[in-house]
Structures are given as structure tokens and as C-alpha cells.
Amino acid sequence: MRNMAKPKLSDVAKRAGVSATTVSRVLNNRGYLSAATKQAVHQAIDELGYRPNEIARSLLGQRTYLIGLIVPTVANPFFGELAAAIEGALATSGYKMLLCNSQGQAEQERAYLDLLQANQVDGIITSAHNDLIDGYAHATLPIVAVDRQMGAHIPNVRSDNAMGGRIATELLINQGCRSIVLVTATDSPQNARAGAYRTALKAAGIASNVFEYGFDTPRQARQARLFDWLDCQSELDGLFATDDLTALLALEWAKRRSIEVPDALKIVGYDGTPMVTQSVPGLTTVVQPIDRIAERAVSVLLARIGATASVRPPDEIVLPVDMHRGWTA
Known part of the structure; x- marks a missing residue:
């Protein structure tokens, strides 16, 4: 044998x-x-x-050249393409990536954070969206966030959410919409896209109307809640969704209700991943610079890994967004 x-x-x-x-x-x-x-x-x-044995080598003071990435789920096109871009950026510097899907659950994110630290990764990039994860404040290894405010000690690399929310809302206003709703996962003071939506509507003298579906809501439940809510919006003529999957749900709702898009209803999404813009090119959406976000997150993290404790990392890196114009708005 x-x-x-x-x-x-x-x-x-x-x-x-x-x-x-x-x-x-x-x-x-x-x-x-x-x-x-x-x-x-x-x-x-x-x-x-x-x-x-990489872990044994790390105990001798050697790097493992492993980086942990925590995201809600790579089933979402934005996080899937972000993970691929981060993995590619790490590979160019000789690092490998351990992928952790938190599924939007705080306890699962805590467990992954503990697991990654116990396995001696050299650093962590997190883009999960759970609040009150106290483990990050006590972490002893370098961490970089992507589109997540976690305190001054953890750099945040993100796109310009306020700019994106503003150009999406102003596009709908400029096209004559006067009953514009916002559909978003969480409506909080930290949601800059929602804040920009409200600011733009206020400047135009238009009332805001927000539907919050909950970040960890399963897709079928999200669809049912959204369809029920939209059925009650009799004067609706414009819709801004803060992610593309929800924008596509709104487009499906309009199709089932025989509502003409863009004549009777205009729809704008957010994220603009290549998968969405190539498979549904007609969706008008705000485009996040995913490759640049990944590259900057990796460069900041690797700089933190190699830096002394006295070197203060940047608090925030904000990258501009763009607009992909389809036929939905």
C-alpha cells in the first residue's frame, strides 16, 4: 500500500x-x-x-503571506467581483487570500474574525456590514475596511457614495421625475447615498420616500416586500436603488405590472459591476471603480503590514464614481 x-x-x-x-x-x-x-x-x-507549515513558520516570526477577506456574500455581484479583484491584487505581491462569507450575520463575522487571527494571517480586509463587532477594536493585526466606517484606527477605502447618490437622484430629477423613491438595505445616518438622495430632493422641492428592506433579508423575501411596497406607490415615476440587484427587482416589478420603463417609470441602480452592465446593459447605474478600490485596499494593507506602529495610516480613501447610461433612465 x-x-x-x-x-x-x-x-x-x-x-x-x-x-x-x-x-x-x-x-x-x-x-x-x-x-x-x-x-x-x-x-x-x-x-x-x-x-x-505556514502557521509554524509564522510563530518563528515569518509572514504567512495569507490575507483574510470578509464579505457578506460573493453571490452579490459587487462583492464577488471585489473579492476577485482583491485576490488578483494580492497575488501580484505574492500573497494568497482566505475568503470568508459572513452571510450578513454578526455572529458569523465574529467567528471568522477570530478564526483568521488564530490562524496567523498577516492582515484582514473587511467589507461586511454588521454593526457592533467589537473584535475589530481589539485586533492585533493590520485591518483595512472597504466601504465601512470602523473607527480612526482602521482605514476605509470606498467610492464616493455621496457623489453617487447625488448624480443618480439628479438624473431622475432632470428627466422630469417628481415622485422619486429610494430603495436601500439600511437607512441610517451612515448611508451617504441615502443622505445625498434626500439633499438633492430637498433642493428640488420634492418630498423623499424611502423603503428599507434590511441587509440580511433573503432575496425572495426582499422581492415580496419590495413588490408589496411598490404596489402602494400610486404616483411613482422615479426609483433609485442603492444596489443593482434591487434595481433589477424593481425592473421586474414594472414588467409584471405592465408599467413602461422608462416612459412611465425611470430606474437607476448602483454598483455597475461588469457582470451586470454586460448582462443587462440597459440598466442605468452608478459605477463603482471596483479594481481601483481593490488595488488601494491591498496597497494600504500591505503598507500597514510592513510599517512600524508609529506610522499612522490614512483614515479614508475616497474614489470617484461614474455613470453607466442605459435605457432605464
Whole structure:
């Protein structure tokens, strides 16, 4: 029977004809070693399928070159494409990513935060949206947030939500809409998109009307609640949704109710991921610069990993948004 035991460092040393210390020096790139010695060790590693214990190496003061990413769910196109972009940006610097889907649940996010710290990742990028996760305040490793205010000690990389909310709302106003609703996951003072919507409507002398469906609401329940609410909006002629999936639900509602878009109802979404703009190019939506957000989040995190404690990171990095014009508005 084939021996299925995992190869050890001593097995690599025996195969390469060198000492275990020499194998360790090759793995950690320490001290002078001849090209022949390095080649012999790497050949033995490949032949045996040896994998270094990254956690054990981290306990010796070495980096694991692992970064944890916490998002609500990659089933959402924005977070899925954000995760892919972050993974790509990390790879260019020799890092790998551990993906954690919190499913919008605070307890699951806490558990992942504890898990990542226990497994000695070098840093964490978080874009989950649960409030009151006290573990971040006590974390001992570098953390960067994406579109999430977590305190001055954690940098926040985001798009310009206020700008996005303003241009979406002003587009509807300028196209003659006078009963414009906002559909959003959470309507709070921290929601800059909602704040900009209200500001723009107030300047135009138009009353605001907001539907809040709850961030962790399952899609079918969200659809049912949204359809019921929209059925009660008799004068509705404009709709701004703070994410594209909800905008597409509104478009489906209009289709089922035989409401002509954009003649009788104009719809604007938010996020503008390539998946959505390519599969539903007709949706007018605010476009977040996902690749740039990922690149900046990674660069800030890696700078924090390599910096001394006295170096203060930027509190916030805000990137401009754009507008994709389709036929829905």
C-alpha cells in the first residue's frame, strides 16, 4: 500500500542530500546558498509534494503571506467581483487570500474574525456590514475596511457614495421625475447615498420616500416586500436603488405590472459591476471603480503590514464614481 503520510522537512533533507537546517534556510531564503543546493532542495520538495507549515513558520516570526477577506456574500455581484479583484491584487505581491462569507450575520463575522487571527494571517480586509463587532477594536493585526466606517484606527477605502447618490437622484430629477423613491438595505445616518438622495430632493422641492428592506433579508423575501411596497406607490415615476440587484427587482416589478420603463417609470441602480452592465446593459447605474478600490485596499494593507506602529495610516480613501447610461433612465 502506498504511504500516504505527509512528507516532513527531514524527508526533503534526506532526498536532497542536505541537512534539515539547509532546507529551512532555502525555504526562508536566509544566508548564502549555492544555486545547486537550492535546486536540489526545490526538486526534492516537488518530488515529495512537501508543503511548509505556514502557521509554524509564522510563530518563528515569518509572514504567512495569507490575507483574510470578509464579505457578506460573493453571490452579490459587487462583492464577488471585489473579492476577485482583491485576490488578483494580492497575488501580484505574492500573497494568497482566505475568503470568508459572513452571510450578513454578526455572529458569523465574529467567528471568522477570530478564526483568521488564530490562524496567523498577516492582515484582514473587511467589507461586511454588521454593526457592533467589537473584535475589530481589539485586533492585533493590520485591518483595512472597504466601504465601512470602523473607527480612526482602521482605514476605509470606498467610492464616493455621496457623489453617487447625488448624480443618480439628479438624473431622475432632470428627466422630469417628481415622485422619486429610494430603495436601500439600511437607512441610517451612515448611508451617504441615502443622505445625498434626500439633499438633492430637498433642493428640488420634492418630498423623499424611502423603503428599507434590511441587509440580511433573503432575496425572495426582499422581492415580496419590495413588490408589496411598490404596489402602494400610486404616483411613482422615479426609483433609485442603492444596489443593482434591487434595481433589477424593481425592473421586474414594472414588467409584471405592465408599467413602461422608462416612459412611465425611470430606474437607476448602483454598483455597475461588469457582470451586470454586460448582462443587462440597459440598466442605468452608478459605477463603482471596483479594481481601483481593490488595488488601494491591498496597497494600504500591505503598507500597514510592513510599517512600524508609529506610522499612522490614512483614515479614508475616497474614489470617484461614474455613470453607466442605459435605457432605464
